[in-house]
Amino acid sequence: MTSTPATDAYDSLPDAVTEIFGEDATAEHAYDLLTVDVPATAWIAALETARDRLGCTYFDWLSAVDEPGTGFRVCAHVAAPAHGKVRRLLIRTTVPHDAAVLPTAVGVYSGAAWHERETHEMFGIGFEGHPHLVPLLLPDGFEGHPLRKDFVLAARVAKAWPGAKEPGESEHGGPKRRTMLPPGVPDPNEWGPLKGQLPPAPTRPARAARAAGDRPVRRARSVS
Template sequence: MNPYDRLPDAAAEIFGEEATAERQYDLLTVDVPVGSWIAALEIARDKLGCTYFDWLSAVDEPGTGFRVCAHVVSLEGRKVRRLLVRTTVSHEAPELPSAVGIYAGAGWHERETHEMFGVDFTDHPHLVPLLLPEGFEGYPLRKDFILAARVVKAWPGAKEPGESEHGGPKRRQMLPPGVPDPNEWGPLKGQLPPA
């Protein structure tokens, strides 16, 4: 029996006592502490057969830190087994060991995550900017990043016609196709003003 099939119940046994796991929508998610990040990826590759590296990214969770996620897949046999390995680094010291030594494909994803969130991947062979223009300041996918274009120039219009200070006409209220007017049919028949 593949150890993958024993999860999520055997998460602490397979990934270490601080690891937790859950399965939702055919995706197994394992959360590990920062110190177990590299070991968890090695276990995923060597013990669980997750030899296919799919992607790595992060999510900024205010008050918690950056949740770094790596999605790996086992293609052994006829069954596809998906695994999401996650850890959380603090906002004050966003640093994590590089996974390039385990999954070579992680290099590009770590560069992007570093550039967009500011997470430093120690021992990365070439952690240089990838997507943003030279001299760009800040990390655009952090929740505290200010959209400078909206500070300099306000949003040009209202969300709906008639909501601006110019007082233009409002859009006529319409019912979706196939929905009868509640004033003509149903329990409120004849009690509502015309649409």
């Protein structure tokens, strides 16, 4: 297979990441995928480098992950489908929760338009310069961004989860464990139609430390 400048540059990663993407960039191979992290100020430049220097002309998808205490990690997956082997690349950057804005990637990959619209409505991330940054999936009048970790699952406050019962609540018997609220579901006494009307949630008693001599005696297994 004949080598090209684009394949040579791609194959030099992750070692040559600062030479290709700038001194603040980092790269690693994980789960059979090459990932490059760049600062938000280098987001568009990194996408242009991937397209023009690495030959990643195919845009696959763009989305984000909400990482509490860190910010929103925005990811773009692109590829170079050439010479019988697809070279995949994930480019990531991070924006803070209180300033979640990036320049649009539509000028680099036109296919990013719908993905940025979805990411905008699901996470509340702005993409400056986007030609039509309007809701894509959610109904008109929907409030909030449902893929943020702090988004309140109001339906689970108004109505309990309709799945299997907790231990101790079915015909199988057994002790009932403490009911725990899944992520996104607030205490119904603090949010929702029953706010302030319920008794305090029960707390689990602290487990006392067991003395060394109190350990149960292990019975020896008899050999038949």
